[in-house]
Amino acid sequence: MMLRLGNIPALVVSSVDAAREMMKTHDLIFSNKPIFGSDEKILVGKGLAIGPYGEYWRQMRSITVLQLLSNKRVQSFKAVREEEIALLIRKLKEYSSLSLSVDLTEILATLTNDVVCRVAFGRKYGDDGEYNFKEILDQFMLLLGSFDIGNFIPGLGWVNHVNGVNSRVNRVAKWFDNFLDKLIDKHIEDRTRRRCRNGSGEKNMDFVDVLLQIQEDHNIPGFSLERDGIKGTISDIFAAGTDTTSTVLEWAMTELLRHPRVMKKVQNERGKAYWQWQINQDVKIMGYDIPAGTVVLTNAWAIGRDPAIWGEPDPDEFRPERFLNSPIDFKGNEYFQAIPFGAGRRSCPGLSFAMVMSEIVLANLVYMFDWSLPSGATGQDLDMTPSSGLIAHRKVHLKAVASTRPAALY
Numbered sequence: 001m002m003l004r005l006g007n008i009p010a011l012v013v014s015s016v017d018a019a020r021e022m023m024k025t026h027d028l029i030f031s032n033k034p035i036f037g038s039d040e041k042i043l044v045g046k047g048l049a050i051g052p053y054g055e056y057w058r059q060m061r062s063i064t065v066l067q068l069l070s071n072k073r074v075q076s077f078k079a080v081r082e083e084e085i086a087l088l089i090r091k092l093k094e095y096s097s098l099s100l101s102v103d104l105t106e107i108l109a110t111l112t113n114d115v116v117c118r119v120a121f122g123r124k125y126g127d128d129g130e131y132n133f134k135e136i137l138d139q140f141m142l143l144l145g146s147f148d149i150g151n152f153i154p155g156l157g158w159v160n161h162v163n164g165v166n167s168r169v170n171r172v173a174k175w176f177d178n179f180l181d182k183l184i185d186k187h188i189e190d191r192t193r194r195r196c197r198n199g200s201g202e203k204n205m206d207f208v209d210v211l212l213q214i215q216e217d218h219n220i221p222g223f224s225l226e227r228d229g230i231k232g233t234i235s236d237i238f239a240a241g242t243d244t245t246s247t248v249l250e251w252a253m254t255e256l257l258r259h260p261r262v263m264k265k266v267q268n269e270r271g272k273a274y275w276q277w278q279i280n281q282d283v284k285i286m287g288y289d290i291p292a293g294t295v296v297l298t299n300a301w302a303i304g305r306d307p308a309i310w311g312e313p314d315p316d317e318f319r320p321e322r323f324l325n326s327p328i329d330f331k332g333n334e335y336f337q338a339i340p341f342g343a344g345r346r347s348c349p350g351l352s353f354a355m356v357m358s359e360i361v362l363a364n365l366v367y368m369f370d371w372s373l374p375s376g377a378t379g380q381d382l383d384m385t386p387s388s389g390l391i392a393h394r395k396v397h398l399k400a401v402a403s404t405r406p407a408a409l410y
Helices: 016-025 037-042 055-068 071-076 078-097 104-121 133-144 165-198 207-217 227-241 243-258 260-269 351-368
Strands: 002-005 008-013 101-103 274-278 283-285 288-290 295-299 369-372 399-404
Touching (some): 055 207, 055 227, 078 399, 101 104, 104 133, 104 207, 104 243, 133 165, 165 227, 227 243, 243 260, 243 351, 260 351, 351 369
Antiparallel strands (some): 274 295
């Protein structure tokens, strides 16, 4: 379906076949992302998320995939995940002993933020007065998903001056830029100190350390990793790796609370989204001519709810066992029925990191505790309204009561 959003032509792709043509057959043509002014300001530095496809982007992608988010690197942070999840379980047991409800939305957001901070920065940052990191990160994600009418109708760009959006964007971008500068300088000092003390700066490296090591080594012919590249990579990781993971966990727990049968099955086993692309040359998709410069919206929501895909009349029903022994996967390699990480050249490089984190947290939550809703509410009483924005959170925080399972009393 072709739309015109102000002065920007937009193509909406809502079928598996069209998505496959776009992200596999012609993925080079669809390899650029539309660049909007507010996003470019907030995503400080020169990162991957909205960077134009080219040699610099390919080198940064290679660094991210091979040096930061490889399976080996993800496994190296196992201790961090285990420590933070242990703290989460301890906190939930305290709530359980007092029969108090817990705000799962808030506690899961804190957990993912703490893990990503430790992995990326080597320490946690919260609302500690010095940085007020959590508040700024919330603003960061909110503004990334905000609608800027000036991007589509330039003559109305003044609106964001009046409603305060531009000033908020500038404030958050300046804060994050200054924060990353101080962070990088501190890591450089610490690495120098470690070398003086033990002759090596490479032990227990976080993401910033790894990027600084690459910068020092100059081991990529014809490519130099500058400070802007380090800052851009880190801001991308926070944009893509914090809210997304906590929101997946939030909705998963919501559905399990709404479907006790599935919750029990999981325990016994123990064990609406769009991606935007921009076409860099004319192309023919499904027999239709699409001109260069068109913004493409992949409607994963519609694709994932198409009864024809599943061969069943109830795609909206929460029945995760439908995926058992199914050839359909979520990696976007061959099948495009479910593409939470996108596909093609611009697919998310953090798939391994996100899946390990999501699986281990969810497994601990459902194995260690039985869950119920406060005040005798049932699953059907839950407000399922999603928020608007880049990430579709629950509009109302998810609150539940945890009780320690007998099998987990050790």
